[in-house]
Every structure is written in structure tokens, then in C-alpha cells.
Amino acid sequence: EMLTPIDPEKTKDLSDQFAALLAEKDLPELPSDFAQFLGNVFGLSPFLRDCAFKEATFLHEAWSNGFEASIVETIENCEKTGCSITDEAEFMREIRIAKRRVALLVGLADLSRLWNDEKVTGYLSQFASASLSACLDFLLTRYHADEKLVLPDPDNPQHECGLIVLGMGKLGAGELNYSSDVDLILLYDNAAKIELLTDDPITVWGRFAKQLIRLMQERTGDGYVFRMDLRLRPDPSSTPLVVPYEAAQLYYEGQGQNWERAAMIKARPVAGDMKAGQSFLAEIKPFIWRKYLDFAAIHDVQSIKRQIHAHKGHGQIAVEGHNIKLGRGGIREIEFFVQTQQLITGGRNSELRDNRTIVALEKLQDHGWVQPQTVEDLKEAYWFLRDCEHRIQMVGDQQTHNLPENKEDLSVIAAMFGESDLDVFSERVRATLIKVERHYAELFEAAPELGSGSGNLVFTGDDIDPGTKDTITQMGFMRAEDVINIVRRWHTARYPALRATQAKEILTELVPELLQSFTKSANPDEVMFNFDRFISGLPAGIQLFSILKNSPAIRKLLSEILVAAPRLAEQIARKPHVFDAMIDPQFSGQHPTAESLVSALRINLENVAGYEMKLDEARRFLGQMRFMIGCQYFSSQINANQAAGAYSDLADAIITVMLDVVQEEFAIRHGKVPGSRVCILGMGRLGSRELTATSDLDLIFLYDYDEEIEESDGEKPLHPQLYFMRLIQRFIAAMTSPTAEGILYELDFRLRPSGNAGPLATHVEGFLKYQRNEAWIWEAQALSRARSVAGNGDLCEQISKEIPDILSALEKHEKLSDEIFSMRMRIEEEKGDDNPWNVKVAKGGVLDVEFIAQWLTLNYGGEGGKSPGEVLGSAAGNNLGEDEREHLMKAYDLYSLVMHLSRVCLSDETEIAEAPAGFHEILTSSMDLPDLAACEAHLVAVQEQTRQIFTNLLKA
Numbered sequence: 001e002m003l004t005p006i007d008p009e010k011t012k013d014l015s016d017q018f019a020a021l022l023a024e025k026d027l028p029e030l031p032s033d034f035a036q037f038l039g040n041v042f043g044l045s046p047f048l049r050d051c052a053f054k055e056a057t058f059l060h061e062a063w064s065n066g067f068e069a070s071i072v073e074t075i076e077n078c079e080k081t082g083c084s085i086t087d088e089a090e091f092m093r094e095i096r097i098a099k100r101r102v103a104l105l106v107g108l109a110d111l112s113r114l115w116n117d118e119k120v121t122g123y124l125s126q127f128a129s130a131s132l133s134a135c136l137d138f139l140l141t142r143y144h145a146d147e148k149l150v151l152p153d154p155d156n157p158q159h160e161c162g163l164i165v166l167g168m169g170k171l172g173a174g175e176l177n178y179s180s181d182v183d184l185i186l187l188y189d190n191a192a193k194i195e196l197l198t199d200d201p202i203t204v205w206g207r208f209a210k211q212l213i214r215l216m217q218e219r220t221g222d223g224y225v226f227r228m229d230l231r232l233r234p235d236p237s238s239t240p241l242v243v244p245y246e247a248a249q250l251y252y253e254g255q256g257q258n259w260e261r262a263a264m265i266k267a268r269p270v271a272g273d274m275k276a277g278q279s280f281l282a283e284i285k286p287f288i289w290r291k292y293l294d295f296a297a298i299h300d301v302q303s304i305k306r307q308i309h310a311h312k313g314h315g316q317i318a319v320e321g322h323n324i325k326l327g328r329g330g331i332r333e334i335e336f337f338v339q340t341q342q343l344i345t346g347g348r349n350s351e352l353r354d355n356r357t358i359v360a361l362e363k364l365q366d367h368g369w370v371q372p373q374t375v376e377d378l379k380e381a382y383w384f385l386r387d388c389e390h391r392i393q394m395v396g397d398q399q400t401h402n403l404p405e406n407k408e409d410l411s412v413i414a415a416m417f418g419e420s421d422l423d424v425f426s427e428r429v430r431a432t433l434i435k436v437e438r439h440y441a442e443l444f445e446a447a448p449e450l451g452s453g454s455g456n457l458v459f460t461g462d463d464i465d466p467g468t469k470d471t472i473t474q475m476g477f478m479r480a481e482d483v484i485n486i487v488r489r490w491h492t493a494r495y496p497a498l499r500a501t502q503a504k505e506i507l508t509e510l511v512p513e514l515l516q517s518f519t520k521s522a523n524p525d526e527v528m529f530n531f532d533r534f535i536s537g538l539p540a541g542i543q544l545f546s547i548l549k550n551s552p553a554i555r556k557l558l559s560e561i562l563v564a565a566p567r568l569a570e571q572i573a574r575k576p577h578v579f580d581a582m583i584d585p586q587f588s589g590q591h592p593t594a595e596s597l598v599s600a601l602r603i604n605l606e607n608v609a610g611y612e613m614k615l616d617e618a619r620r621f622l623g624q625m626r627f628m629i630g631c632q633y634f635s636s637q638i639n640a641n642q643a644a645g646a647y648s649d650l651a652d653a654i655i656t657v658m659l660d661v662v663q664e665e666f667a668i669r670h671g672k673v674p675g676s677r678v679c680i681l682g683m684g685r686l687g688s689r690e691l692t693a694t695s696d697l698d699l700i701f702l703y704d705y706d707e708e709i710e711e712s713d714g715e716k717p718l719h720p721q722l723y724f725m726r727l728i729q730r731f732i733a734a735m736t737s738p739t740a741e742g743i744l745y746e747l748d749f750r751l752r753p754s755g756n757a758g759p760l761a762t763h764v765e766g767f768l769k770y771q772r773n774e775a776w777i778w779e780a781q782a783l784s785r786a787r788s789v790a791g792n793g794d795l796c797e798q799i800s801k802e803i804p805d806i807l808s809a810l811e812k813h814e815k816l817s818d819e820i821f822s823m824r825m826r827i828e829e830e831k832g833d834d835n836p837w838n839v840k841v842a843k844g845g846v847l848d849v850e851f852i853a854q855w856l857t858l859n860y861g862g863e864g865g866k867s868p869g870e871v872l873g874s875a876a877g878n879n880l881g882e883d884e885r886e887h888l889m890k891a892y893d894l895y896s897l898v899m900h901l902s903r904v905c906l907s908d909e910t911e912i913a914e915a916p917a918g919f920h921e922i923l924t925s926s927m928d929l930p931d932l933a934a935c936e937a938h939l940v941a942v943q944e945q946t947r948q949i950f951t952n953l954l955k956a
Contacts, residue, residue, distance in 0.1 A: 003040040003111060004415040014049065015039025021053060027060045034063065041111055044412050047397040051104040058101055067114060071105045071123055074098050079130040082137025083157065091138050092215060095131050096222035102127045107178070107394050110387075111416060117383045120390070124176040125167075131225050132165055132182070132271040133158065135215045139208060148204065152193040162192025163205065163242070164277040167270035168232050168263055173355045177386065179393035179400075181227040182216075185234075185267070189245040189276045205242035227399065232263055245280060252287040262339045264288045265346075266355045285607070290347040319426045320410060322433070324385050324392075325401035329433030331389065333440040334382045337361075340443075341369055349600075350607050358382060374439050381432045388429065391416040403429070457512055459487045476519040483525070486532045487511055497541030506545040514548070517555040521563055526918070530562035530569070537573045544572070557635060563918030565634055565905035567693075571627055577620075578627035597625065597653035605657065611665045615734055618658060619741035625650050630693050630904040634922075640896040641869065643904075647691035648682075654735075654744055655680055655697070656790040662731045671714025673723055676705035679764070679791035679799055683751045687785040688867040690896075692903045696746040697735075700786075701728045704764045704795055724761040732760070751782045764795065771806045777819040780810055781854040787865035803864040810858045820855050821954040824848065836939045837902075837912040839895040844943030846899070848950040849892045855954060856880065868892050884949045891946045894939070897926055 005011040015035055022029065030038070042049035052059055062070035078098035085091040106123055109115040115123075140157035143149045153159040168183035170176045188205045196204050209230070216225045230236065233243050234251040243251075252260070265288065269277025325331045338360050346352045349367060354360040358379055364370045389401055391413050404410045407422060414425035457468055464484050472480040490498055490507060498504050518527040535541065548555050561568045571578055592600070601621050608617045629650065633643040659680060663672075684698035685691050703724040711717035718726065735744045752758050753770040771783060786803055788796035810816060824847060833841050840846045853868035862871065872880075872889045880888075902912055905919050912923070913932070920932050929935045 003037070003044060004418050004420045005040050005043050006412060006415050007043055011039045011043035014042035018042065018052065018056070021056050022060060025057055025060075027057065030060070030063060037112060038108075041108065044416050045107065045394045045396075048104060048107045048394060051100050051107075055097075055101055055104055059104060062105055067105050067109050071102060074101050074105075075123070075127050075130045078127065079133050082134035083141060083155075085138070086141075088138075088215075091134075092218070092220060093222050095134055095215075095225050096220060099127070099131065099225045100223060103178075103397070107390075110178075110390055111394075117386055121170070121175040121177070121386070124178065124180070125171055125174040128171055128176055128180075128182050128226055129167065129270040131216065132184075132212075135212050136161075136163065136165070136271050138215070139211055143204075143208070148196070148198050150195040150197065158272055158274075160193040160275070161273050162189040162194045162276060163187075163208070163272040164189065164245070164280060165270055165272040166267050166277060166281075168267055170266075171270060172266035172268040173357060174268075175357060175386075177393065178390040179397050181229045181399060183229045183232050184270075185232055185248075186230060186242040187245050187248055187277075187280060188242050189273065189280075191245075192273060192276060201244070202240050202242070206240050209241035232260075234260075245276070249280070249283060252284045256284075256287050258343070261288050261343055262336075265339050265342055265353070268355060288343075288346075289350075289353065289607070290343075319403060319429050320407075321405040322403050322429075323401050324388050324403060324429075324433075327433070329381075329435070329437035329440075330401075331382065331385050333436050334361075334378050334385075337378065337440050337443055338364065345369060348604065350603055377435050378439060381436045384428075384432055385436075387417070388413065457515075459484060459491060459511070472515065475515060475524070477515075477524050477528070479525050483515075483528050486528060489532075490535075495536050495538070495541075497535050497538035497544075500540070500542055503541035503545055506542065506549055510545055510549050513552070513555060517552070517559045520556060521559050521918075523563065523918075527559050527562050531558075534562060534569055534573055543577065557631060560635065560918075561631075564916060564922050565630075565919065566910070566916065567903075567905055567907050568627065568630055568634065570907070571623070575620075575623055578624050592625075592649070594649035594652045594656075597650060598656050601653055601657045605661065611661070612739070614661055615737070616739050616741045618654060618661075619739060619744055622650065622654055622744055623741070626693060633900055634904055640893065640900045643900050644685075644690040644692070644867075644896065647693065647695065648686060648689040651686055651691055651695075651697060651745065652682070652789045655682075655699075658734055658744070659731060659790050662734050663727065666727050666730055667714060669714055669716050670718050670723060670726070671712045673705050673712045673720045674709055676703060676709075676720065676724075677792035677795040678703045678724070678727075679788055679795045681799065682787045682789040683782055684748075684785060686789065687787040687865055688870075689787070689865075690867050692900055694903045694908065696748050698748045698751050698782075700749065700752045700767070701731070701761050702764045702767055702791075702795070702799065703761055721761075721763075725759060728761045751779070764799065768799075768802055768806070772809065777810070777813070777816060777858075778823050780807060780858055781820065781823070781851070783807065784854050784857040784862065784864050785866075800865075804862070807858055807864055808861050813858070816859055817855065817954045820851050821951075824851050824950070824954075835911070836936060836943055837898065839898050839939070839943075842943055844891075844945070844947030844950070846892070846895045848946050849888055849895070852880075852888060852950055852953060880953065884953075887942075887945060888949060891942050894927070894942060898923070898939070901926065 015038060018038060019029060019035060029035070038052065042052065058070075075098075078095055081091060081094045081098075085094060102123065106115075106120055110117075110120045137157045140149075140151060140161055140163075141154070144151045144154055144157070151157055151159075151161065164185075164187040166172070166185040166187070168185060170180060171182045171184075176182070186205070186209055188201055190201060198204065213228050213230075217227045218224065230241055233239060233241075234248050235255075239247070252264075264281075264284065267281055269281070323330060335357055338357055341364055342352055342360055345364075345367070352360065352363050352367060352369075354363055361370065361375055361378060365372055365375045388403070392400060392403065394416070395412060404413065410426070411422050414420070414422050417425060419425040419428075457471055459465075459468065464481060468484060469480045472483050477483050491504070498507065514531070515524075515528075518524040518531070521527045538544065548558065558572070561572070601618065604617050604621055605614050608614055626647070629638075629643055629646040632638045632646075633640070638646065659678070663678075679702045681687070681700040681702065682697070683700060685695055686697050686699070691697075701724075703720075705720045709720060711719055712723050732747055732749075735747055737743065749760055750756055752760070752762055753767055753775075771779070775783070783803060784807055788800050790796075827841070827847060828843065831841050832843065836842050836845075838845070849868050849872075853866075853871040856862070856871055857864065857866070869889060869892055872885055872892070898912075901919075901923060902910075902915075905922075906912070906915055912919075915923075924931055924935055927935045927938065929938060
């Protein structure tokens with residue numbers, strides 16, 4: 001790319017001078033286009049001109065050999081100097097020459113567009129790491145020779161040296177700018193193998209750090225390498241330059257701030273004891289990445305940005321003199337845009353923890369947190385602004401981010417982009433800054449509305465403000481004084497959730513929006529009173545209030561839940577972070593597939609260490625997903641059949657992943673049975689994919705192995721039969737043992753061969769033989785809903801193919817109808833209920849339809865693993881008439897609606913007749929009838945007709 005010369009005569013003169021210098025050195029002429037390009041560069045950048053004249057021979061060789069090969073060789077040679085040179089002056093000279101050569105090649109490759117921005121920033125970062133590494137080698141070798149310390153491996157000085165050099169900011173991200181400082185945190189690990197022979201560690205490493213700084217940033221006749229900034233270390237005003245590992249760890253665990261969490265996103269070991277550095281970052285992961293969506297971090301990061309604006313005085317966007325890093329619309333806003341969303345979401349999704357700005361932005365898009373157009377805008381803006389930053393710094397190698405304040409100097413920057421029209425360039429800069437500011441403002445800088453827009457909302461003082469009372473009445477509340485007194489009570493912080501000042505502040509900002517949300521309900525007063533009771537039971541409030549503040553949709557949903565769904569409200573009160581799944585854009589408005597749930601859960605478990613922690617994480621995941629499905633059904637985003645499928649997919653995912661976790665843990669001591677296979681069969685509602693919010697899981701555990709194998713291959717081997725018995729016991733414990741996060745599911749294995757008298761783990765051949773030859777008809781009924789949900793694919797497939805053959809053996813069985821009818825009557829005797837709302841066991845209820853579907857499957861042949869709706873939908877050419885079939889399908893849909901809605905919204909003890917009025921409104925609306933009495937009458941009529949069809953079919 002040919003740059004625009006500002007002064008063509010000066011440019012030609014400089015080009016001629018450089019050609020003469022090459023001739024003096026007996027170097028061949030450069031091609032005319034490259035020579036002209038160099039002349040343009042020399043006319044625009046005094047710094048690059050000086051570098052080129054000092055390094056004329058090197059530049060000529062780089063042009064001959066290729067810039068890429070030359071810079072790689074320069075970086076590699078620089079890194080080696082720490083061990084190969086012992087004289088300090090010579091060492092400092094060599095690394096400064098290397099810096100000059102890197103600056104020259106990077107500048108020319110950048111201006112000519114030979115390299116893209118990632119490569120430019122990448123090579124600058126690589127050189128910074130190499131020069132730091134060289135300085136460490138030099139100093140460690142000297143300290144070893146002077147008997148101040150003993151290196152574990154003198155030929156490899158940094159190996160287990162205990163000194164950790166964390167690159168922060170752009171160095172950590174591999175995105176260093178042209179004349180950048182390097183932001184570092186220096187730590188030392190007392191547990192390292194290095195032996196200090198003099199003084200205490202703080203004194204030794206403090207002296208070491210000062211010498212490192214001098215080697216890097218002292219200006220000599222050859223310039224400097226990098227300016228170093230150590231102010232990002234923990235509590236820099238009161239800590240030594242090199243902080244003890246344990247002290248840093250304790251600081252971040254107990255006192256670390258949100259801005260430090262944001263900074264640590266980019267942290268990366270760049271030199272020194274790399275293994276110890278990785279270990280440190282792994283240990284402070286819980287500080288950086290919270291388990292839950294962290295909207296509270298927005299407020300802190302927003303305040304940091306405002307402090308920068310106040311300090312730098314950049315309240316307006318003007319091109320001349322604008323700070324393109326810290327000013328409005330600048331690089332920092334793009335970084336904050338990305339980092340804050342990473343803080344919010346990265347705890348739940350490790351794929352979003354990338355330390356590279358643009359890569360992280362793209363991953364946020366992939367996971368639905370940022371719209372594609374926003375990503376395109378910010379990517380384009382980021383690299384354009386980084387280009388501006390580099391060109392500003394290339395002029396005189398100054399660490400500045402301000403565009404020149406006069407037109408003459410600004411024209412130089414424009415010319416470095418090849419733009420001769422300053423107005424065109426200025427407009428491009430202005431448009432870019434405005435675009436960035438707009439996207440940033442949409443995410444962070446909406447000012448809190450402390451008024452309703454229609455009148456007073458004042459809740460302080462001894463007396464009730466008359467204007468506030470009028471405003472609340474106009475909003476639709478009937479008991480305005482009670483509403484005002486509730487808000488005033490919040491201000492006195494009597495509730496645990498409001499003890500933290502930040503929680504009170506967020507709720508105060510939130511009050512107008514909450515009141516507006518509550519007025520969308522049929523009874524806003526009831527919602528307000530319920531919300532007050534709800535927060536009175538919360539253990540803490542910051543996270544939930546932050547979520548509500550940032551999501552109008554969640555505010556609306558919570559209003560509806562408080563009126564109609566006490567079970568969901570209780571789940572939120574107990575674990576406010578169940579809302580996280582609702583906010584995740586990947587799951588918004590649709591329920592995820594079993595495969596995506598398995599993938600998401602595996603990612604979550606990768607981020608926790610230890611078996612018990614994995615069990616807790618799985619329980620948290622289940623709670624969030626179960627809550628999400630319940631909310632989607634409650635808010636009519638999905639219907640009852642979709643909810644049943646979603647709950648079943650969730651159970652499949654939990655079983656699949658937990659089986660893997662348990663097998664992995666079990667194998668640590670007992671190994672594996674070579675060539676063995678396992679399969680978990682889902683029975684009952686899991687098998688037919690009809691789970692509800694509160695369902696237990698009916699399972700059968702099957703295994704297969706080569707009979708020649710006598711024991712497992714672990715350090716404590718077990719006979720295969722005992723191995724699988726112990727394995728399933730461990731699996732049951734993992735699923736059902738209560739931890740701080742509760743249990744996963746209650747499990748029921750009574751449908752296995754011989755019921756409770758049989759072994760928990762069954763050999764597959766024994767199971768198939770039993771089903772073919774010994775099973776009762778009621779067991780065949782159960783098998784008709786069986787489905788392989790987890791285990792080895794080939795074994796699962798084999799069993800799935802065998803089941804239809806087993807079921808077909810009962811076709812036209814003479815006792816089939818009588819046995820099924822008798823079984824239904826026995827259940828009715830033992831568990832029957834005259835309450836028509838108990839749709840599962842009521843006469844003519846769910847069980848009648850299920851038994852009809854099972855009878856159809858067994859009497860006329862079927863695949864198994866189908867829901868009654870699926871069986872009835874394909875039931876043709878048998879004793880079932882079309883009118884009967886249609887009635888049964890509608891009846892089953894009605895029962896599913898009642899069952900899902902009650903189990904999502906109500907506790908197990910709550911009868912539908914005694915449920916809140918808000919629940920009755922949703923139920924009557926869903927059934928499209930005027931009131932509860934009409935709903936019950938309709939339900940009774942449907943059940944009576946269903947029982948009649950059941951009796952006619954099975955007693956005919």
C-alpha cells in the first residue's frame with residue numbers, strides 16, 4: 001500500500017539518502033516501488049526513519065529473506081541472549097538492537113499491509129515475552145554465579161525458579177500496541193525448588209525486580225526495550241514489587257475487586273516459572289469466574305469507565321486531540337463491552353473465557369449474547385482504532401493515544417492510512433467513535449430512572465408524600481399507602497437480602513420499574529405483597545436485584561410467578577440463580593436438545609475439580625434447567641407435550657453425563673472390565689418421554705462382558721458381576737445423595753427382573769431371557785414404554801431392536817385384556833382418588849389412557865418407548881373407533897395440561913381447589929372455560945367417558 005506523502009520533495013530526498021547509504025555499504029539497490037514506499041514512510045515517521053538508517057543492512061537482508069523469517073529469527077536470538085551473554089552492557093545493547101529491529105519490521109509491515117493486525121500485535125507481544133525471558137535468564141544466571149541463589153537447573157534458569165511473570169492487559173492477550181508499556185504482575189512461589197542463599201525472599205526478589213525494570217526500560221544510546229508497569233499487582237500501594245504467591249491468592253479470594261476480575265481475564269504467564277504461573281491462574285479461577293450470571297459486575301465496570309472519562313476529561317467526541325484508547329467510543333469501551341459480558345457469563349460457560357478481545361467477542365456472538373451486526377461493527381472499529389493507535393505511536397515512538405490537536409499533524413496520521421483528504425479521514429474516525437459509543441451505551445450506560453415519568457415516587461421522610469400516593473394510585477394500585485410503606489420498609493434494611501448497601505441501592509433504582517411491571521398484572525397489589533414476602537425470605541439480594549434491573553422480561557415473569565406459581569417462587573427464593581438459564585440467549589424461547597444439554601453440562605463439569613464438586617455442579621445445572629423449562633411452560637412458550645419432552649431430554653442428559661462421571665471415578669480404584677458394555681433403560685414416563693417437573697426416574701441397569709474376563713483391571717480388581725453391582729450402587733448414590741445443592745432425582749429400580757428381590761445390575765442376556773420367558777403381563781406393559789437413555793451405543797441399539805420382538809409375542813394373548821383390566825382395578829383399590837383434579841389416578845384419568853395405549857401396543861404390535869399420545873395417534877385398524885381415539889387423545893392432552901401446570905406451579909401438598917387465585921386464572925384460561933367450577937365439571941365428564949371407553953375395550 002503506497003502511503004500519501006505530505007512533502008514529496010522531502011520524501012524523495014530521504015529516499016535518495018537511504019539509497020546512498022545502501023550504496024556505501026555495497027548493498028544492491030532496492031526495487032523502485034519498495035524504495036518509494038520507504039521514502040514515504042521516512043517522510044511521515046521520524047522514528048521509523050531513524051531505525052531504518054541505523055539498521056540499513058538488517059533491513060536490506062530482511063527485504064531479501066522475507067520480513068516474517070527475519071522477525072522470527074530476531075525474536076529467537078533475543079530470547080537466547082540471556083544465557084549466552086554475561087556482560088550487562090553488551091546484553092542491554094543486544095536486546096535494544098533487537099527491539100529496534102522488531103519495531104522497524106513491524107512498522108513497515110503494518111503500514112504496507114503486508115501483515116494484518118493480529119500478526120502485528122502478535123509479533124510485538126512475542127518479542128515482549130522473549131525480551132522479558134532473556135532478562136530473567138540473565139539475572140537468574142548472575143544471581144546463581146554470585147551465590148545469591150541456587151538454580152534447580154542452571155542450563156535452564158527459569159525452570160522451577162518460582163518467579164512468576166504474568167502478562168496483563170494487551171500483553172496478556174497477545175495484542176500489544178506499537179509503543180506500549182508492558183503491564184505485569186510479579187509473584188514468587190516459596191514452594192519452588194530454587195534455593196535462596198541470602199536475605200529473605202521479599203528482599204531478594206524486590207532487588208531482582210528493580211534490576212529487571214532497569215534492564216528493560218533504562219534509556220541508553222541504543223534506546224530502551226519496554227517501559228514496565230507493575231501497578232496492577234494486588235494493593236500496589238502497600239505490597240512489594242514481587243508479591244508472595246499465597247498472599248496474592250488470599251488477596252483475590254478475600255478482597256479482589258470487579259475491575260481486578262476484568263483485568264485477570266487477560267492474564268497469562270509470559271516468562272519465568274510458567275508451570276507455577278498456570279497453577280496460580282487456575283487457583284484464582286473462582287475469583288475471576290463466578291458460578292452464576294454476574295450482572296452486579298456491570299455497575300463496577302461502568303463506574304470505572306466514568307472515572308476514566310472524568311480523569312481524562314473526554315466527555316465529548318471530537319477528532320482533534322481525542323484519546324482513542326480511553327475517550328468516548330474508544331478502544332477501552334470495546335474491551336469493556338467484551339470483558340463485562342465475559343464476567344457475567346464466563347462462570348457458566350468456559351468457552352467464553354478467551355483473553356483475546358475479538359475472539360471473545362466472536363464467541364459471545366456464537367453463544368447468542370451479542371448480535372452479529374454489533375460484532376461486525378465493533379470488530380471493524382477495534383482494528384481501525386488499533387491502526388490509528390499504532391500510527392500515532394509510530395511517528396515518534398511515544399506511548400500516547402491522543403490524535404494530534406492540529407490539522408498539520410493530524411494530516412500525517414491520515415497520510416499513514418493513504419488518505420490525502422483530512423476531512424474524509426476525520427469523518428471516518430468520528431463515525432467509528434460514535435458507532436462504538438452507541439453500542440457501549442446500549443449495554444451499559446442507560447441512566448437509572450428514579451421517577452415513573454408520570455409523577456412523584458418519593459419514599460423517604462416521616463410522612464407519606466401525597467404526590468407519590470397519587471402516582472401509585474394512578475398506576476393501578478388499590479392500596480397505595482400499603483405499597484408505599486412496603487418500599488419504606490425496604491429502606492430500613494430489615495431483611496437479610498437488603499443488608500448490603502449495594503443491594504439496597506439496586507433495589508431503590510429498581511422500584512419504579514418493579515411497580516410498572518406489577519401493574520401489568522390483574523391484581524398489582526397482590527403481586528406487591530407477594531414480592532415483599534418473597535424478598536423477606538431471600539438470604540441475599542444483590543445478584544437477583546441486578547438480574548431484575550437488567551431484564552424487563554424477567555421482571556414481568558417474576559410478577560406472574562408471584563401471583564400464580566408458589567413452587568417456582570420458592571425455587572427462586574431458595575436459589576435466585578436459577579434465573580441464569582432463563583437469561584442465557586441460547587435457551588431463550590426454546591428448550592435445548594439432549595445433545596446440547598450434555599455438551600453444556602460437560603463444559604460446566606470441566607471447570608470444577610473433584611468428584612463431590614462435580615455432583616454439586618450437576619445439581620445446580622439441573623435446578624437451572626428444570627426451572628427454565630417450568631417457566632417456559634408457565635409462560636406458554638411451550639406446550640405440555642414439549643415440556644414433557646424437555647424434562648425428559650434433561651433427565652437423559654443428566655443420566656448420560658453422571659454415568660460417565662461415576663464410571664471415571666469408579667475406575668480410579670477398580671479400573672474397567674475390558675470390552676464390557678452398559679446400558680441404562682428408561683422406564684415409565686422417562687421411557688415414553690413424558691416426565692413432569694417432579695417426576696422420579698424408573699430405571700433398569702444392564703451390562704454385558706466377555707465371560708473369559710475374570711476381574712477388572714484396576715489396582716483393586718473386582719469380579720465383573722460385583723464390579724457392575726458396585727458401579728450401579730455408586731451411580732445411585734451420585735444421583736440421590738443430598739448435597740448442599742439437593743439431590744438430582746429419586747430413582748426407582750423396581751421394574752427390573754424379580755423387582756426388589758433381584759440384583760440392581762442385570763446381565764443383558766439374563767434380562768432378555770427373563771422378558772421372553774418369565775415376565776408377567778404387567779412387566780410387558782412396563783417394557784412397552786422402555787427406551788435406552790445412556791450407555792454404550794451398540795448395546796443400547798441391540799436392546800432397542802430386541803424389545804419390539806419381545807412385545808410382539810403377546811399379540812392377541814387370550815389373557816391380555818383381563819390382566820390389564822385387573823391390574824388397573826387393583827391400582828384403583830390401592831391408590832384411587834375421588835378428586836377429579838388428581839388426574840393421574842382418578843377414574844378415567846391418566847392411568848386409563850396409559851393402559852389403553854399399552855394394551856394397543858401389546859395386542860397389535862408396537863415398537864415400545866412411545867407415549868400414549870404417539871400410540872393413539874398411530875392406532876388404526878384395531879378395535880378402537882375414530883371417535884374414541886379422538887376423545888382419548890384430547891383427554892390425554894387435557895390431563896397433561898393439568899398435571900404439568902400443577903406440578904410446575906404448586907407444591908405437592910397444595911390441592912388445586914386451594915391454589916392461589918392467580919393459578920386458577922391461568923388454569924381456566926388454558927382450559928378456555930369461565931371458572932374453576934366449569935373446569936371441574938368438564939374434567940369429570942371427560943373422565944367418565946374415558947372410563948367408559950376403557951371398560952368397553954378391555955371387558956368386551
